[in-house]
Amino acid sequence: MINKYNQLLAFLFIIICVSCNKKEDKKLISKEIISPEIVTSFDIPLTDSIYDVKQEYKDNVPVFPWTNGNIEKYDHFVLDKNGIPLFEYEGKLDYFPGSYIQVASTYYASYKETKSEDSKNKFMNIANFCYNNLTEIKDFSVLNTKTLVNGYDLKSPWPSALVNGFAISVMLQAYDITKDKKYLIASQKMVRAYNTTIEEGGVLSYWDKVPYYEEYADPKSHVLNGFMFSLAGLYYSYKVTGNLEAKALFYQGMGSLASKLREFDAGFTSNYNKLKVNTKEEVMETYASALNEDPDHYLELEIYQLLSLYNWTGQYFLRDYAHRFLKYDTGIVDGMYDKPKYESITASHTIDPVNYGIEHLNNELWSWGNYWSTDKVGTEIVVEFGKERQNIEAVVFYAAGEDFMPDNFDVYVFQKEWVKVASSLQIRKTLSNSILADNGDKTNVKVYYLNKKQTGTALKVVFNNLGKNKAIALREFNILFDRWEELEIIRAALDKYTIN
Structure with missing residues (x-):
């Protein structure tokens, strides 16, 4: 759990200038x-x-x-x-x-x-x-x-x-x-x-x-x-x-x-540090995305830092990890790329649209706070990307408890028409974890890696059952795909911090 001292510093740590111009003749201190x-x-x-x-x-x-x-x-x-x-x-x-x-x-x-x-x-x-x-x-x-x-x-x-x-x-x-x-x-x-x-x-x-x-x-x-x-x-x-x-x-x-x-690299976010947090139930890691009202704050800071170091040195591993972390980011990258990750996200059914609506799946508050929920088998979540996305590799669920985590669903990608690309029962690789937010809220995270990477302009998940609590409750829903174009925009903006 990230302590209150970090809350004190969180406001100060991202002091990035947003009005940055790309430099065409970038000089590196070493290649x-x-x-x-x-x-x-x-x-x-x-x-x-x-x-x-x-x-x-x-x-x-x-x-x-x-x-x-x-x-x-x-x-x-x-x-x-x-x-x-x-x-x-x-x-x-x-x-x-x-x-x-x-x-x-x-x-x-x-x-x-x-x-x-x-x-x-x-x-x-x-x-x-x-x-x-x-x-x-x-x-x-x-x-x-x-x-x-x-x-x-x-x-x-x-x-x-x-x-x-x-x-x-x-x-x-x-x-x-x-x-x-x-x-x-x-x-x-x-x-x-x-x-x-x-x-x-x-x-x-x-x-x-x-x-x-x-x-x-x-x-x-x-x-x-x-x-x-x-x-x-x-x-x-x-x-x-x-x-x-x-x-x-x-x-x-x-x-x-x-x-x-x-x-x-935690597979869905980054580790803030390498300390462990002991709870009554388990020993948990500390993550860069479990703090304050902007859970992706430190993750985005690390992206900025990695890309700046890449600008300074030309070391490709820095760019590649920055891209990996950017894929984990769930919403707007504050200050450098102020555009949402998805064009829209909708659900065919919601238990309480006013208090627990679908907007909670795309507001970046995934380590704590409210959630979206459904109690209807066959509920669909549809995410519109706004353009074709390459190498769609995984879907990530952030559930409000282990018993609210979906475990039987189908994944579709839109390629001129909806094409079924995965069933959770046939997916071979998954990653499960849990996060304790700074306010004490616990979130269960599960990553389902598609057996084959996909391309499409939208993605749909259809839930085939409701789990132990007869309901699905998600704080956030993320999709991992290539974001090289956004990464380059951010990198170019950060190039103003290169000292020749």
Whole structure:
């Protein structure tokens, strides 16, 4: 179960600019293929020299990837007497570096976009607060968090690879404004935290001997989006200053991602981290799609991150996993592709159309909330795609309980006419799982893989029985098919975050 600290950060994590233009001449920092079977090891080139900002970025240090200047969303934030944002956790207001560091990034983006002195001053206020609260250990620095977060094995204060990733850029941006080299030195020392284990005060752990940069200082947690945020910080340092330590650590992390990304593929969504949740009934995994009123939030964030990393490196495994995760997405991809996945979805019968109507099958609230239900044998669900879809490979049911899961149905695809392509009783491959949403609601998920991939403009499911409870109750209904066209639109929009 994803804890309330993540609810606090969820609002901040997707700060993607939607008005992005495609760049035709994309420059990649490497086209070397990283094998998913091999983690590349690097000798980290340590130096006592200070990496200055490259000449092309003098007085023009770029914004941090995935950041825009939308400062209006911070109007309601609580500030301390010095103007530093405070955040509520477990009923108490406190300083959370993972949050206020992102606020700083947004103010810097606003300053670059508008030249607003107010945005510049607010950025520098938070940047100086970050600098003054850095913890220096030997030859590296971290921005620690004091508050312990439920669900993780932490000791206060604890460092975060995500926080350091953002802070690396904030220090370089502060240097851009002030020309004070103390910020350059601080940024460089924060890079070295990625080459230092958690036990020594850094952010590095080893997952089956594979180096992993941890968002939480819990060596077994392995948060995926936090790891990719940390890669963005290393990428930023290398591209803006030429820091060879950052470059080596970035590619070390890319090797780790190539080795471990498959571990986050749950078959219908992604794993948020690799921790387990113990309930009275079973041990459950934590998923990227079981949070707040937008269950696909973190899944979409991971898609953005994977595609950005693909833009930066040209590594095809990143694009392929982004496509896989996009197929799992159940609705509108907020900010980058604001169009519904389906043109329409209808049902021939509904028990209570007003309170439990068919619209619940396509509203993305599949890990909690309301559901659609029927108590009539022969009920049909029809999904219109709006255009021909290729490689239709599976249907996914998200039931409001195991006893409400359909187990006897037929699948039809429209190819000039309706063609029966599968019977659930003959399907050879399935995947079953369950999700515990943050509010405690449990959802059972079952994926039925068609024996042969199909092509069509619509799909229909006909239920041949009603199961143990004499009814079928579904929170969501998903169909897995190719989405390469949408993926390319999103990828092109994200290319503005490539630093040449």
